[in-house]
Amino acid sequence: MRTILSATSHSLFQEQTLDRGKRERTRSALLDSAISVFASKGFEATRITDITEHAGVANGTFYNYYRDKQEILNDVAIGLAVEIVRRINDELADTINAIVRVVTATARVLEVARQEPEWIDVLLSSIPIVPELQSQVVRYLRQDLQMGLEQGYFHIEVDLLLVNQMLALLSTAILLDRKISKETTRRTCEAHLRLLGLPPVRAARQVEKALSGLQ
Amino acid sequence: MRTILSATSHSLFQEQTLDRGKRERTRSALLDSAISVFASKGFEATRITDITEHAGVANGTFYNYYRDKQEILNDVAIGLAVEIVRRINDELADTINAIVRVVTATARVLEVARQEPEWIDVLLSSIPIVPELQSQVVRYLRQDLQMGLEQGYFHIEVDLLLVNQMLALLSTAILLDRKISKETTRRTCEAHLRLLGLPPVRAARQVEKALSGLQ
Amino acid sequence: MRTILSATSHSLFQEQTLDRGKRERTRSALLDSAISVFASKGFEATRITDITEHAGVANGTFYNYYRDKQEILNDVAIGLAVEIVRRINDELADTINAIVRVVTATARVLEVARQEPEWIDVLLSSIPIVPELQSQVVRYLRQDLQMGLEQGYFHIEVDLLLVNQMLALLSTAILLDRKISKETTRRTCEAHLRLLGLPPVRAARQVEKALSGLQ
Amino acid sequence: MRTILSATSHSLFQEQTLDRGKRERTRSALLDSAISVFASKGFEATRITDITEHAGVANGTFYNYYRDKQEILNDVAIGLAVEIVRRINDELADTINAIVRVVTATARVLEVARQEPEWIDVLLSSIPIVPELQSQVVRYLRQDLQMGLEQGYFHIEVDLLLVNQMLALLSTAILLDRKISKETTRRTCEAHLRLLGLPPVRAARQVEKALSGLQ
DNA sequence: GATGAATGAGTATTCATTCAT
DNA sequence: AATGAATGAATACTCATTCAT
Numbered sequence: 014m015r016t017i018l019s020a021t022s023h024s025l026f027q028e029q030t031l032d033r034g035k036r037e038r039t040r041s042a043l044l045d046s047a048i049s050v051f052a053s054k055g056f057e058a059t060r061i062t063d064i065t066e067h068a069g070v071a072n073g074t075f076y077n078y079y080r081d082k083q084e085i086l087n088d089v090a091i092g093l094a095v096e097i098v099r100r101i102n103d104e105l106a107d108t109i110n111a112i113v114r115v116v117t118a119t120a121r122v123l124e125v126a127r128q129e130p131e132w133i134d135v136l137l138s139s140i141p142i143v144p145e146l147q148s149q150v151v152r153y154l155r156q157d158l159q160m161g162l163e164q165g166y167f168h169i170e171v172d173l174l175l176v177n178q179m180l181a182l183l184s185t186a187i188l189l190d191r192k193i194s195k196e197t198t199r200r201t202c203e204a205h206l207r208l209l210g211l212p213p214v215r216a217a218r219q220v221e222k223a224l225s226g227l228q
Numbered sequence: 229m230r231t232i233l234s235a236t237s238h239s240l241f242q243e244q245t246l247d248r249g250k251r252e253r254t255r256s257a258l259l260d261s262a263i264s265v266f267a268s269k270g271f272e273a274t275r276i277t278d279i280t281e282h283a284g285v286a287n288g289t290f291y292n293y294y295r296d297k298q299e300i301l302n303d304v305a306i307g308l309a310v311e312i313v314r315r316i317n318d319e320l321a322d323t324i325n326a327i328v329r330v331v332t333a334t335a336r337v338l339e340v341a342r343q344e345p346e347w348i349d350v351l352l353s354s355i356p357i358v359p360e361l362q363s364q365v366v367r368y369l370r371q372d373l374q375m376g377l378e379q380g381y382f383h384i385e386v387d388l389l390l391v392n393q394m395l396a397l398l399s400t401a402i403l404l405d406r407k408i409s410k411e412t413t414r415r416t417c418e419a420h421l422r423l424l425g426l427p428p429v430r431a432a433r434q435v436e437k438a439l440s441g442l443q
Numbered sequence: 444m445r446t447i448l449s450a451t452s453h454s455l456f457q458e459q460t461l462d463r464g465k466r467e468r469t470r471s472a473l474l475d476s477a478i479s480v481f482a483s484k485g486f487e488a489t490r491i492t493d494i495t496e497h498a499g500v501a502n503g504t505f506y507n508y509y510r511d512k513q514e515i516l517n518d519v520a521i522g523l524a525v526e527i528v529r530r531i532n533d534e535l536a537d538t539i540n541a542i543v544r545v546v547t548a549t550a551r552v553l554e555v556a557r558q559e560p561e562w563i564d565v566l567l568s569s570i571p572i573v574p575e576l577q578s579q580v581v582r583y584l585r586q587d588l589q590m591g592l593e594q595g596y597f598h599i600e601v602d603l604l605l606v607n608q609m610l611a612l613l614s615t616a617i618l619l620d621r622k623i624s625k626e627t628t629r630r631t632c633e634a635h636l637r638l639l640g641l642p643p644v645r646a647a648r649q650v651e652k653a654l655s656g657l658q
Numbered sequence: 659m660r661t662i663l664s665a666t667s668h669s670l671f672q673e674q675t676l677d678r679g680k681r682e683r684t685r686s687a688l689l690d691s692a693i694s695v696f697a698s699k700g701f702e703a704t705r706i707t708d709i710t711e712h713a714g715v716a717n718g719t720f721y722n723y724y725r726d727k728q729e730i731l732n733d734v735a736i737g738l739a740v741e742i743v744r745r746i747n748d749e750l751a752d753t754i755n756a757i758v759r760v761v762t763a764t765a766r767v768l769e770v771a772r773q774e775p776e777w778i779d780v781l782l783s784s785i786p787i788v789p790e791l792q793s794q795v796v797r798y799l800r801q802d803l804q805m806g807l808e809q810g811y812f813h814i815e816v817d818l819l820l821v822n823q824m825l826a827l828l829s830t831a832i833l834l835d836r837k838i839s840k841e842t843t844r845r846t847c848e849a850h851l852r853l854l855g856l857p858p859v860r861a862a863r864q865v866e867k868a869l870s871g872l873q
Numbered sequence: 874g875a876t877g878a879a880t881g882a883g884t885a886t887t888c889a890t891t892c893a894t
Numbered sequence: 895a896a897t898g899a900a901t902g903a904a905t906a907c908t909c910a911t912t913c914a915t
Contacts, residue, residue: 036874057272060909071876076911141403168428174404174412178419181396188356189389197389204393208419210428213383250894250899275884286901291886466895487702490888501897506890571833598858604834604842608849611826618786619819627819634823638849640858643813680878680915705905716880721907 025096025132040078042068044092047085052131056086056138083142090139090146093132097125098153111161115209116202116223118157122183123201127193137184151176161209168210179205199224240311240347255293257283259307262300267346271301271353298357305354305361308347312340313368326376330424331417331438333372337398338416342408352399366391376424383425394420414439455526455562470508472498474522477515482561486516486568513572520569520576523562527555528583541591545639546632546653548587552613553631557623567614581606591639598640609635629654670741670777685723687713689737692730697776701731701783728787735784735791738777742770743798756806760854761847761868763802767828768846772838782829796821806854813855824850844869 025048026041046068050059061082065072079085101121108114126133140146154176161167169175186201187193199220206216240263241256261283265274276297280287294300316336323329341348355361369391376382384390401416402408414435421431455478456471476498480489491512495502509515531551538544556563570576584606591597599605616631617623629650636646670693671686691713695704706727710717724730746766753759771778785791799821806812814820831846832838844865851861 039874061911062909072910073876073878073912074874077874081910170415174400174415177400177404178397181400182393185389185392185396189392200385200389204423207422207425210422212427213425254899276886277884287885288887288902289900292899296885469895491890492888502889503891503897503899504895507895511889600845604830604845607830607834608827611830612823615819615822615826619822630815630819634853637852637855640852642857643855684878706907707905717906718881718908719879722878726906 023129023131026092039068039070039074042070043075043078043085044089047089048093048131048135051086051089051138052134056082056142086139087143087145090136090143091149093136093139094146094149097122097132097136100125111157111164112166112206112211112219113223113226114157115161115205116220117227119183119202119205120198120224120227123186123193123198126187126191130191133187137180137187140180150180154179158209166209166211169208175208178208182208195224238344238346241307254283254285254289257285258290258293258300259304262304263308263346263350266301266304266353267349271297271357301350301354302358302360305351305358306364308351308354309361309364312337312347312351315340326372326379327381327421327426327434328438328441329372330376330420331435332442334398334417334420335413335439335442338401338408338413341402341406345402345406348402352395352402355395365395369394373424381424381426384423390423393423397423410439453559453561456522469498469500469504472500473505473508473515474519477519478523478561478565481516481519481568482564486512486572516569517573517575520566520573521579523566523569524576524579527552527562527566530555541587541594542596542636542641542649543653543656544587545591545635546650547657549613549632549635550628550654550657553616553623553628556617556621560621563617567610567617570610580610584609588639596639596641599638605638608638612638625654668774668776671737684713684715684719687715688720688723688730689734692734693738693776693780696731696734696783697779701727701787731784732788732790735781735788736794738781738784739791739794742767742777742781745770756802756809757811757851757856757864758868758871759802760806760850761865762872764828764847764850765843765869765872768831768838768843771832775832775836778832782825782832785825795825799824803854811854811856814853820853823853827853840869 024041024045026044027038030037030041043064046064047059050063050067054063059082061075062072064085065075075085079088101118104121105114105117108117122133136146140150151173155171158167158169158171158175162169162171182201182204186197190197202220202224203213203216206219207213211219239256239260241259242253245252245256258279261279262274265278265282269278274297276290277287279300280290283289290300294303316333319336320329320332323332337348351361355365366388370386373382373384373386373390377384377386397416397419401412405412417435417439418428418431421434422428426434454471454475456474457468460467460471473494476494477489480493480497484493489512491505492502494515495505505515509518531548534551535544535547538547552563566576570580581603585601588597588599588601588605592599592601612631612634616627620627632650632654633643633646636649637643641649669686669690671689672683675682675686688709691709692704695708695712699708704727706720707717709730710720713719720730724733746763749766750759750762753762767778781791785795796818800816803812803814803816803820807814807816827846827849831842835842847865847869848858848861851864852858856864
């Protein structure tokens with residue numbers, strides 16, 4: 014099992030296509046470039062040539078793969094989401110307690126945000142722009158929340174609003190503290206549990222316990 | 229006392245300058261126009277001519293007042309913030325209970341969001357772009373939060389992270405339910421109180437009570 | 444007789460109209476402003492508002508007096524030429540030797556260039572743009588040159604080319620040494636006499652003599 | 659040896675790049691175009707689209723090669739200077755008499771001015787705008803002047819002022835008589851020699867001799 | 874497939890000029 | 895006469911997109 018800690022490749026897509034044909038390698042170069050450039054300049058401000066220059070290909074090459082910026086953003090965002098979800102799922106495979114699952118997932122996302130800030134920058138800013146992404150995230154989170162309800166831990170209506178509230182708390186943490194200190198992680202996890210209906214003291218205790226078990 | 233409910237002018241700035249000279253009237257036309265256009269197309273996508281056309285002036289006129297989009301956004305955002313804070317302050321003048329203050333303020337912002345969706349759209353999307361705005365909001369909110377701590381209601385560290393978490397919950401409500409149903413208002417207020425450290429049941433009761441007192 | 448040395452007013456036109464009506468005073472303010480601005484930014488680069496701002500009047504006021512930049516330049520250039528010619532003529536009234544007249548005139552123009560650099564800047568750069576100016580200068584210079592021929596000093600064809608050559612030498616001095624050192628003055632006078640056909644040694648002697656008599 | 663008389667190509671740059679790649683051919687088209695347009699409208703008055711239209715390319719193409727007008731002017735001016743100097747140097751290779759060198763160079767520049775008026779227009783008007791150019795010209799002229807001093811012909815201080823005086827006389831000739839009659843050439847050469855300290859009669863004789871040897 | 878030169882629509886910005894006050 | 899806000903034509907410049915090589 015690939016663990017999160019070992020994974021700090023800065024080229025998500027290249028890594029996956031080293032073996033495949035030239036076409037796939039060029040596509041990956043574009044995708045990885047897009048992550049970097051979107052992260053540093055923002056989606057609106059990046060020009061096609063920013064991506065191609067960073068990828069070391071001619072500007073015309075872009076159009077052999079994508080129609081426009083939006084299209085490559087979709088690929089980038091989905092690719093990032095899949096990778097991050099994969100990492101978390103790997104680790105949570107055997108965890109059945111919903112509280113632990115929520116805290117672990119939150120902490121792990123923040124962990125990725127610390128190690129690969131570009132990924133999370135792009136991913137979070139993509140959510141409002143890439144419709145498909147939103148539904149993916151919702152479907153994923155809802156499972157754990159539902160589980161928490163059934164286990165009697167959470168007291169809240171599980172719906173789109175809730176999921177978005179949790180995402181918003183996550184984004185807030187990342188935007189405010191790019192280094193993602195332990196403190197920020199703890200407070201974000203606690204905020205999640207409070208929101209889900211745990212009394213404050215209990216939320217604190219559970220977060221303490223779950224985080225200490227993570228490393 | 230001017231109440232929020234009676235106020236639904238759609239021209240925040242024009243209204244204030246009907247009596248003053250031509251220069252101020254044109255400036256207000258541009259400001260009101262900017263609100264509309266920023267709200268409908270977003271800041272990045274609006275062109276200067278969108279603003280001037282909507283205001284019914286020539287494109288060159290814009291530059292008699294502002295150097296660029298960013299500069300008019302600053303004026304717009306600060307103007308909106310001042311107006312909204314004024315409305316809420318009017319109503320909260322005599323309220324000393326921090327919980328009631330927080331719930332009322334939250335509900336009132338959502339009320340404005342329902343009646344003047346453009347205002348809140350622009351205001352919220354301005355926060356990351358207009359540095360001055362962030363500090364204004366923080367200063368304002370911190371007072372009530374501090375009061376809640378002293379009254380023994382809240383159990384949380386009052387800092388920049390907290391303020392941003394609350395703003396993020398507010399934004400989430402508005403983005404997800406532009407109509408701002410009573411349900412959305414209630415859940416957002418509850419989320420705020422939960423985040424601030426009230427046990428879920430108590431939070432629900434307090435929100436119920438405070439909102440029913442509002443009309 | 445007004446002497447050159449006493450004259451260092453920086454407002455050629457204002458000075459002449461202090462007594463006349465408001466209209467003339469505004470016009471003079473525009474003219475003096477135009478000199479300053481043309482001198483510092485050049486004719487092409489100056490905008491109407493540069494002139495009006497410098498004059499302390501509203502931009503629209505300009506059009507009460509002039510149709511465009513070219514028109515005010517004409518007035519400015521002619522006014523400057525008249526003033527400079529007047530000063531030199533005052534001094535040369537009793538001088539009958541053509542060599543002394545040429546050397547004195549040259550030295551005096553350079554003297555003005557030193558004391559009122561803006562005047563000469565504008566005047567010289569106006570020559571190619573203000574047709575009337577060229578013919579004025581030619582008519583003026585030709586007299587002394589003709590006199591020198593008759594006195595047997597000069598050996599050269601007196602025509603447009605010669606006059607322009609002399610002007611070009613004058614401009615060169617001013618452009619290269621804005622401070623107009625004594626050395627620059629001497630060399631320019633000598634260049635003039637050499638061009639007019641005096642043998643080098645004689646030219647040097649005459650310049651020496653004429654300049655020493657000037658102050 | 660390529661003679662001046664045979665050379666009347668009107669496309670200085672195109673001619674040099676017919677064989678190279680497309681990029682260089684387009685660049686040359688822009689350069690040649692710039693010469694024509696600068697010559698006919700003057701630097702200030704030419705718009706980028708004047709250059710691109712004349713070159714038969716789209717306006718955007720300009721910016722693939724140059725950032726602005728000034729940048730292409732630099733290239734144009736240096737290119738012209740190099741070409742003209744090359745032509746004169748070719749011819750003067752074996753001439754050791756400084757007087758003959760000066761007269762020949764002067765006459766040849768005027769010859770170019772007659773055959774390629776645009777070149778000289780642009781070149782002369784570039785001198786004040788392109789700093790590099792001035793120093794190039796100075797370095798070039800100074801050699802011959804120094805030689806004349808050593809040969810005992812010239813009596814003058816060789817410095818920046820002198821070089822600029824000679825350039826000014828050259829410009830005057832071109833501006834006043836675009837056709838560059840023999841008369842204009844003769845008088846300009848004589849003016850140069852007089853300025854350099856030859857007695858008038860001797861100057862006339864030397865010019866007569868040198869010019870008659872030229873064709 | 875990759876290249877990169879060429880394109881030209883889109884937009885910002887300036888500034889001379891007008892004209893109601 | 896003076897004002898100065900409004901105008902809009904003129905122009906620079908960017909950049910997504912095309913396409914011949």
